[in-house]
Amino acid sequence: MSAYVDSGILVLDNATLGLTGSVARLTKTPALAAVETNTLTVADGAALSSIGSSTVIGNVTSAGALLLSNGYAGGNGTVTGDRLTLAGNYAGNGASIVLDTQLGNDSSATDRLVIQGDATGTTSVRVNNAGGIGAQTHAGMTIIDVDGVSFDNAFLLKGDYITTDGKPAVIGGAYAYTLQASDEEASVGRDWFLSSELNPTNLGPGPGPENPGQGGGGRYQPGVPLYEQYPQILAALNTLPTLQQRVGNRYWSQDGLTELSLEGLDDAQWAWGRIEGNHQNADPAKSTSGSQRDIDLWKLQTGLDIPLYQSQEGSLLTGGVNFSYGKAAADIHSFFGSGSIDSSGYGIGTTLTWYGNDGVYLDGQLQTMWFDSGLSSDTLGQSLVSDNHGRGYASSIETGKRYALGRGCH
Known part of the structure; x- marks a missing residue:
């Protein structure tokens, strides 16, 4: 002493x-x-x-x-x-x-x-x-x-x-x-x-089994709403298009049938590109931090389809590869804190599609994307993380039957 x-x-x-x-x-x-x-x-x-x-x-x-x-x-x-x-x-x-x-x-x-x-x-x-x-x-x-x-x-x-x-x-x-x-x-x-309780009451030297303490839920720090919404931003960038969005009418006749032969298709018809943009607003009914998000997103996708097989009846099987690049800017709002997330991503994907001669189709997609993101807290007035890297996977199977409206159903 x-x-x-x-x-x-x-x-x-x-x-x-x-x-x-x-x-x-x-x-x-x-x-x-x-x-x-x-x-x-x-x-x-x-x-x-x-x-x-x-x-x-x-x-x-x-x-x-x-x-x-x-x-x-x-x-x-x-x-x-x-x-x-x-x-x-x-x-x-x-x-x-x-x-x-x-x-x-x-x-x-x-x-x-x-x-x-x-x-x-x-x-x-x-x-x-x-x-x-x-x-x-x-x-x-x-x-x-x-x-x-x-x-x-x-x-x-x-x-x-x-x-x-x-x-x-x-x-x-x-x-x-x-x-x-x-x-x-x-x-x-x-x-x-x-x-760390939101509205603390019954504060005392210890809760004990007979005095558990009462009050609101936990008081989260300002980074929690951003990290909670972060996966949703990446998921929005990794969303797959539908078959119609991806190929348009390149392989469909006006009757909804694949009546074109491989010889009748120009080489340029196998290459394609598309660009999309959207604004999303989400206020989830259930959220740990009670957060909501506003996202502005754009994405460029280009690819090449390869004819694999066409039957005598006119059914067509194609495979494809594609490349995509996109950006998302999101504003996150919560009682616990507000901020922004900026993410970019690029990816490669493969497709396999069967077109039936009666309008029935089956389409499968696989995609891998690599992300680079930055998270900033307006409440703290500082960047939480920059150049945060991630990877996402997406897959889908879509099937349906195409009808030509106004010409009757086949």
Whole structure:
């Protein structure tokens, strides 16, 4: 156990600092000076740090930093479980607190600040994620215990972004965590929790089997709507055309029959090309993030059909190869965050088609596409991923019978 000053940081290593009848003022310079009544003052630019479980007996006034995180000089990395107890009142004057927390469920490990008196003023709270992969909380993770009174602005989370409902949040895996107080109004014993629940209620030290906690669903981070819709964008690019869209009327007579012979077809009729464009809007009835998408898409496809066989009755069997290239630009909207996805893809495909002489047909397609995509979050104001590569496969079998409308059915 030890206490020492390191470059303006007073480090308590499983130690107790007692203040009796004096004020200790910690400044940017490595000096600790006693002045008057039981108060430790942390000046702007200075810091009080705790390793393990440490206690300050007396009041603390801070315009600097309280460091429970272990990433500073002399610490041992991002390790949770540090506990700093202030046996007196705490007053923040634009101060900050830095903690290590494993952002996960209610039982996740975390550093903790315990204030045995009142908490006044304003202090920002910064949370370092200590390897948490994210989970939905119910009771929340206690990071600050206040035995006395604390007001709404006593502790403000310095988050990664501001949520749609105006709350600072930090990101852990697929979830976003906000700082919540156990009571809506200032009261004695009002504690502070990290919660990944959308509308948390019944916040407390632990849910337990008889008090599971109640509230809304999980609060997802802004990337979730984009990643949820991402496969749908790629699927739209990988969609296969129908036989009619692909070949038009090149092999059909007006009566819906394949009455053309191979010798009657010009070589140019075996080569083909098509271009398509569309706008899609989807608002799924069921969605994890409640997201909707708007897609603008275009695609170019060209290919060559090869005659394989024609019977004396006029049936025709063809095989083909084709190449395609397309782009999709999508806007994604959700309560949890909005953004955009830009994808491009190129692919190759094969076809095998049988045309009966009575209008019956059977068409099979196989296609492989390679994608290159970028995902950007408007809510976070940054790119989530660029040059993300993927591959998709598509296959289809289509059969039917062609009729010439207005000439009767065959």
